[in-house]
Amino acid sequence: VKDFKNQTWQNNRMTIQSALHTLVKENLRFPTINEIVNATKLSRQTITKHLKEFSAHELTQTEFEGFRYLQSKLLGVLY
Numbered sequence: 001v002k003d004f005k006n007q008t009w010q011n012n013r014m015t016i017q018s019a020l021h022t023l024v025k026e027n028l029r030f031p032t033i034n035e036i037v038n039a040t041k042l043s044r045q046t047i048t049k050h051l052k053e054f055s056a057h058e059l060t061q062t063e064f065e066g067f068r069y070l071q072s073k074l075l076g077v078l079y
Contacts, residue, residue, distance in 0.1 A: 009050075015040045016050050 019039035023031035031039075036047050 012042060012046055013050060013054070015042060016047060 016036065019036055020031065023035055023039060027035075033044055033047055036042075037044050040047065
């Protein structure tokens with residue numbers, strides 16, 4: 001059951017991230033919840049939960065750890 005929940009969370013996260021990327025790029029601003037709902041077809045509740053819990057979720061923490069190793073390289077590329 002936990003694996004299914006984790007997979008669902010990851011799928012929703014990737015869907016939301018993709019929509020956020022596209023919407024910010026198109027509109028040059030952070031989208032509203034309604035715009036994200038329309039782009040992802042996910043519920044308002046799911047999107048709100050993901051945005052609130054994103055940095056605290058265990059799967060995100062593992063991903064952040066990987067980026068910490070690359071932090072100086074990533075900042076160098078961005079700069």
